[in-house]
Amino acid sequence: MQPKKLPRLKSTFSVDCVIFGVDDGVLKILLIERNEPPFKAWKAIPGNLVRDQEDIDDAAKRILYELTGLKDIYLEQSYTFGRTNRHPQGRVITVSYYSLIQKTDDIRPVTGFAKTAFWCPVHELPKLAFDHREIVEKALAQLKHKINYQPIGFELLPKRFTLTQLQHVYEAILEVDLDKRNFRKKMLSFGLLESCQEKQTGGSHRAASLYRFNKKRYHQLATKGFIFGL
Amino acid sequence: MQPKKLPRLKSTFSVDCVIFGVDDGVLKILLIERNEPPFKAWKAIPGNLVRDQEDIDDAAKRILYELTGLKDIYLEQSYTFGRTNRHPQGRVITVSYYSLIQKTDDIRPVTGFAKTAFWCPVHELPKLAFDHREIVEKALAQLKHKINYQPIGFELLPKRFTLTQLQHVYEAILEVDLDKRNFRKKMLSFGLLESCQEKQTGGSHRAASLYRFNKKRYHQLATKGFIFGL
DNA sequence: TAAAGTTAGTGTATTTTTTACACTAACTAA
DNA sequence: TTAGTTAGTGTAAAAAATACACTAACTTTA
Known part of the structure; x- marks a missing residue:
């Protein structure tokens, strides 16, 4: 299932974003189709390596911008996933974020990798690359919890x-x-x-x-x- | 305040632990005094680099064990701090955890670095190394929130x-x-x-x-x- | 142009939960 | 035996949550 001869990365970190939107009473997230190994052609949540001179929050904002063309959107750090074997190419710890956007806003991908983006209802998720399923579940649980004590519903409207x-x-x-x-x-x-x-x-x-x-x-x-x- | 000629580290990650205990109706955390630069002789929360083949959760458990001799204690991931300049020696992202222990349990430090450990009321914290103050505040806020919907008080008794x-x-x-x-x-x-x-x-x-x-x-x-x- | 279809908009009574509040019981030490 | 200290208990009032059904406004169609 995984290619064998990929280069080993040195220890490094990435950021992944679970982007929520509500459409006609259905909660959805934005997925992409990967066009590179590992997990080439698999569906995944958008993410990227954090650059050397980049704060992790900024990396998350960058990914969101590249994908949607939107700035100043609601963004929360969700959880950090650091199992040693979660990435086939080496040790990659990922910090996940979730974000809430208004699906009515025009989404204009800024970079190529975003072209394959599509909305998927959270209850009809396909198999996802890496541990992205787990990342989505965590964000979902946090969202469900947070709406009980913060006015975050408005971010989706x-x-x-x-x-x-x-x-x-x-x-x-x-x-x-x-x-x-x-x-x-x-x-x-x-x-x-x-x-x-x-x-x-x-x-x-x-x-x-x-x-x-x-x-x-x-x-x-x-x-x-x-x-x-x- | 910081020594100048420390070696640059490559990008790497650490784990820090905010260890809570209640003593006579006062909420305290366990601090150590650093005996190495950077921030030598400063107070800090216990932490360490994550080893190459070590899950981040395991790294947190290891630190707790080294410091207290305790296993199977309550541990939650808190937040990940990744500002580019948070560590003077290079890019170090830290994943913070908080843990709840029964202060009545005998604490027997297992390694040398733990010898300087002491309990400090959360409202009488000294200046702390790195961004540890911020890390403690975050854990504190989460603890305060969580006790409203989970039975975590018992972990401290x-x-x-x-x-x-x-x-x-x-x-x-x-x-x-x-x-x-x-x-x-x-x-x-x-x-x-x-x-x-x-x-x-x-x-x-x-x-x-x-x-x-x-x-x-x-x-x-x-x-x-x-x-x-x- | 009237009728059918669709969503918006509104109030009250009941139950449940939360709050405020003060005295007696049990034990020890002086 | 008295003074000091903490344990232990119930009730009434207020506030919050719940259950519940009809009329209003607008559009489409026959």
Whole structure:
């Protein structure tokens, strides 16, 4: 399954990114198809070696940028994977990150390696290269946990969104059905969602109100111990 | 402050451990005094380079063992620090772990480097080498968070403990005062604390009942979604 | 233009959980 | 035997979470 005569690398580190997006109530991640050995033609999460003079956070941002053309997106360090045999070419420790993006944003790959990128529902993952399956599972668990106490759902939505869209994000991540009235009551109770005084257009049904999340005010409250959770 | 002519290391990785213990209601960590440059004679958290054929988790266990003589202790990966300039000798990425031990256990350093180890209250830390201060703060924040949904307080106590001791652990970590009756009610409500049918001895006052934590049953419940929290 | 289809939007009653709070019991030492 | 110290206990009030069903607004189609 692995080629045999690849060069040994000296001890080195890489960064891998699990990039989440929500699409029509389904949680997805961005995968690529590798075009080099090892694991040539396998699906994988995007990643790269960390450069000599590069902070690891910056390496993660670079990968995201190369892949999506986006900057300033939500990024969290997830976990570090360091089993001795996790990479067939030598000792490579990888620091994984996860990131949340608005799937509506136009994604414009900046480099060649990103051309094969595609979205895949988290529950329909193909076999992945290296220990990437494990990396995805870890990020998924962290995401599921974090949404209970931080307002990260908004990172997956456009600036202006409807309450139903927001509920779908929560449902997709938590894998539960939520009660519409209770969900709305709770979300509005924090006083952090502001009406845009505008309605969504396009559906063949009643138009929904658009809201935006007041991040600045959230950060003020957060410093005083406020917790944003369902 | 830093010597100038140290050899450059090639890119490499280390593991650092924040070792927590609770003593008389005070949360402490184990520090060492470095006896080699860089940062010779500075206080630091224990750590070491990861060996070529060593998993990073194993490296953390090794450090703990060398320092305390203890095995099978609670250990969690905390965070990975990878700023390019965090180590004066070259590029060293460090994976930090935190560990919880029972301070009553006899600590018997196994190697020389551990001889200078001492306990320090987390709120009276001296200046620390490298970015160790930041590493400790991160571990502290994670500990404080985790105790809200996992039964990790028991790791800091002997097998048999009183409810007051347990309360002190929670108070030390969360940095709040808790109501005695409410705390006991909550803790006992899970049905995971079993009476040892025995009393503590030694105080010049009424003797307290001893309890033990039923970890096996906890894990059974946990798989069904049960959450152990205050 | 009326009817059918679709999603938006809203309130209340019940249950559960959290909080606040103060005295008696048991033991030791002086 | 008294003073000192920590252990141990219950209830009532407040707050939060849950369960639950209909009307409103808009579009499409017959």
